[in-house]
Amino acid sequence: MPPGGGGPMKDCEYSQISTHSSSPMESPHKKKKIAARRKWEVFPGRNKFFCNGRIMMARQTGVFYLTLILILVTSGLFFAFDCPYLAVNITPAIPVVGGILFFFVMGTLLRTSFSDPGVLPRATPDEAADLERQIDIANGTSSGGYRPPPRTKEVTINGQTVKLKYCFTCKIFRPPRASHCSLCDNCVERFDHHCPWVGNCVGKRNYRFFYMFILSLSFLTVFIFAFVITHVILRSQQTGFLNALKDSPASVLEAVVCFFSVWSIVGLSGFHTYLISSNQTTNEDIKGSWSNKRGKENYNPYSYGNIFTNCCVALCGPISPSLIDRRGYIQPDTPQPAAPSNGITMYGATQSQSDMCDQDQCIQSTKFVLQAAATPLLQSEPSLTSEELHMPGKPGLGTPCASLTLGQPTPPSSMPNLATEATLSDIMPLKDEHGGHQFLTPDEAPSPPRMLGAGSPLAHSRTMHMLGLASQDSLHEDSVRGLVKLSSV
Amino acid sequence: MATEVHNLQELRRSASLATKVFIQRDYSDGTICQFQTKFPPELDSRIERQLFEETVKTLNGFYAEAEKIGGSSYLEGCLACATAYFIFLCTETHYEKVLKKISRYIQEQNEKVFAPRGLLLTDPVERGMRVIEIAIYEDRCSSGSSSSGSSSGSGSSSAGGGGAGAR
Numbered sequence: 001m002p003p004g005g006g007g008p009m010k011d012c013e014y015s016q017i018s019t020h021s022s023s024p025m026e027s028p029h030k031k032k033k034i035a036a037r038r039k040w041e042v043f044p045g046r047n048k049f050f051c052n053g054r055i056m057m058a059r060q061t062g063v064f065y066l067t068l069i070l071i072l073v074t075s076g077l078f079f080a081f082d083c084p085y086l087a088v089n090i091t092p093a094i095p096v097v098g099g100i101l102f103f104f105v106m107g108t109l110l111r112t113s114f115s116d117p118g119v120l121p122r123a124t125p126d127e128a129a130d131l132e133r134q135i136d137i138a139n140g141t142s143s144g145g146y147r148p149p150p151r152t153k154e155v156t157i158n159g160q161t162v163k164l165k166y167c168f169t170c171k172i173f174r175p176p177r178a179s180h181c182s183l184c185d186n187c188v189e190r191f192d193h194h195c196p197w198v199g200n201c202v203g204k205r206n207y208r209f210f211y212m213f214i215l216s217l218s219f220l221t222v223f224i225f226a227f228v229i230t231h232v233i234l235r236s237q238q239t240g241f242l243n244a245l246k247d248s249p250a251s252v253l254e255a256v257v258c259f260f261s262v263w264s265i266v267g268l269s270g271f272h273t274y275l276i277s278s279n280q281t282t283n284e285d286i287k288g289s290w291s292n293k294r295g296k297e298n299y300n301p302y303s304y305g306n307i308f309t310n311c312c313v314a315l316c317g318p319i320s321p322s323l324i325d326r327r328g329y330i331q332p333d334t335p336q337p338a339a340p341s342n343g344i345t346m347y348g349a350t351q352s353q354s355d356m357c358d359q360d361q362c363i364q365s366t367k368f369v370l371q372a373a374a375t376p377l378l379q380s381e382p383s384l385t386s387e388e389l390h391m392p393g394k395p396g397l398g399t400p401c402a403s404l405t406l407g408q409p410t411p412p413s414s415m416p417n418l419a420t421e422a423t424l425s426d427i428m429p430l431k432d433e434h435g436g437h438q439f440l441t442p443d444e445a446p447s448p449p450r451m452l453g454a455g456s457p458l459a460h461s462r463t464m465h466m467l468g469l470a471s472q473d474s475l476h477e478d479s480v481r482g483l484v485k486l487s488s489v
Numbered sequence: 490m491a492t493e494v495h496n497l498q499e500l501r502r503s504a505s506l507a508t509k510v511f512i513q514r515d516y517s518d519g520t521i522c523q524f525q526t527k528f529p530p531e532l533d534s535r536i537e538r539q540l541f542e543e544t545v546k547t548l549n550g551f552y553a554e555a556e557k558i559g560g561s562s563y564l565e566g567c568l569a570c571a572t573a574y575f576i577f578l579c580t581e582t583h584y585e586k587v588l589k590k591i592s593r594y595i596q597e598q599n600e601k602v603f604a605p606r607g608l609l610l611t612d613p614v615e616r617g618m619r620v621i622e623i624a625i626y627e628d629r630c631s632s633g634s635s636s637s638g639s640s641s642g643s644g645s646s647s648a649g650g651g652g653a654g655a656r
Binding site for chain 1: 509511513516517518520555556557558559562563565566567570571574575582583584585588614616617618619620622
């Protein structure tokens with residue numbers, strides 16, 4: 001393989017070759033071009049993020065907007081049409097109390113919808129590998145061919161035996177009371193339920209906000225309903241019933257909305273009050289995990305014994321901070337001398353490195369690029385590999401695949417050069433992209449199939465990156481630097 | 490060719506990551522955050538049992554303090570509720586304060602106790618409070634045997650160690 005390939009390189013200007021060992025930190029200009037990404041951008045679950053990661057919601061938010069509109073419209077009509085009459089004829093405290101309730105409802109609704117319910121971050125590949133090893137040891141070596149039995153761990157909590165299930169998506173043993181939400185594709189601590197009305201899961205971190213929301217909403221609904229009725233009655237005493245309805249048609253709408261919502265919301269509040277006082281989640285109640293019907297010995301090990309303590313803990317207990325660090329920057333992998341090892345990697349040697357993952361990514365991406373140059377079969381591969389991965393559901397993966405496919409119909413004579421150059425230039429951005437896909441697979445997993453699957457989206461994104469940057473001088477500079485290092489070795 | 494490269498990598502590196510040990514959560518007291526104090530066999534030759542247990546017990550104590558249910562936590566909760574939880578925009582919770590204490594403690598322990606023994610603790614909060622990750626580094630000095638050992642052993646990346654080291 002000719003070093004560098006003369007053709008495309010000749011067209012670019014070189015800046016001075018620096019012979020000191022280059023690390024990702026020492027190329028600031030390159031860093032600027034690759035914007036530091038925040039962790040929410042590569043979050044593997046099916047969530048939507050707003051305001052640069054400050055707001056987190058489920059994917060389907062249509063019903064949330066409906067909730068918002070219903071509350072805003074009904075309250076708005078109440079304040080606009082009923083309150084003036086009531087403030088004058090009864091007391092001005094009515095709009096004040098109404099305002100306070102409305103403010104509380106909106107605050108708690110937004111808090112419930114926008115906050116992290118207690119999502120458990122997925123296991124790092126190291127952890128997953130370690131767990132797999134332990135499970136294999138526990139189960140004995142399983143012969144391939146049949147599906148291994150579902151993985152569970154038993155633990156005794158306050159005298160009650162609880163089964164911890166292994167989550168295949170998140171690759172962790174779920175803590176007690178945690179559950180995997182299929183809509184959001186996340187494991188959530190103390191999972192209660194997924195509420196489409198608030199557009200989010202309800203879990204450990206936002207349960208109290210949810211409860212306060214439905215409680216205050218029940219009060220608000222009852223409040224509005226009561227005073228709308230009062231308003232209509234007072235008016236009809238003066239002008240007759242039909243005239244009263246004609247004078248304030250908004251009251252009719254409000255009364256209808258409130259009448260239908262009061263049953264469900266008050267009912268829901270009552271149900272959740274029961275759940276809080278017995279320290280259960282909706283999930284546990286529906287499954288009947290702690291009901292007496294399962295057996296006389298079955299009791300709720302999490303309950304504190306009395307209703308008051310249970311309520312206090314649920315509503316006023318400490319709130320744990322979010323574990324997913326949405327707004328944190330994706331950390332670069334361990335800085336290391338980039339050029340020499342990369343130059344060596346080009347030859348496909350699988351030697352040890354302190355950063356094995358990048359090396360394997362190099363290998364994978366190298367293989368992919370070379371394959372892309374050599375075979376047209378790769379056209380079908382991107383779609384396969386992006387499908388089989390359930391972790392990063394980001395649409396961004398589609399674009400690398402597309403660009404990979406697009407990158408193929410280049411004249412064959414330049415392809416080897418492109419491949420070689422791409423290999424070198426591909427390796428450089430690997431280091432500088434801060435191991436950009438920490439949530440994807442920054443760490444290598446020992447088993448090859450996983451590695452392949454994990455490596456490929458990275459390869460695609462790298463290749464896309466490569467295709468985008470291939471014309472930039474700094475890349476060539478580093479490629480040449482790599483070559484110089486290689487020759488010096 | 491491959492062997493030459495091995496030695497080259499060895500020379501360039503200051504320490505190679507051999508393996509990682511994960512201390513799992515202990516759920517016997519419920520859902521509160523506690524870690525198992527069972528001494529992992531991989532650390533047998535690296536650190537004294539008592540030091541390790543003391544570290545884990547101190548961490549457990551910190552987490553228990555963070556999640557303590559009592560007068561002050563109720564007060565904080567009620568105040569937060571009264572302000573429609575807007576107070577969280579201004580101040581940080583008791584839990585967050587204790588987490589900061591924990592990360593300072595872990596850093597201190599790494600500097601004083603673990604790093605001299607070739608180990609590195611990762612703050613559990615970076616692993617979703619699931620595990621305490623202890624990275625075991627091979628000695629730099631031992632060349633021949635360790636290079637082959639570490640080449641097969643360093644199947645895991647040093648991302649955790651690097652992240653911790655970057656702090």
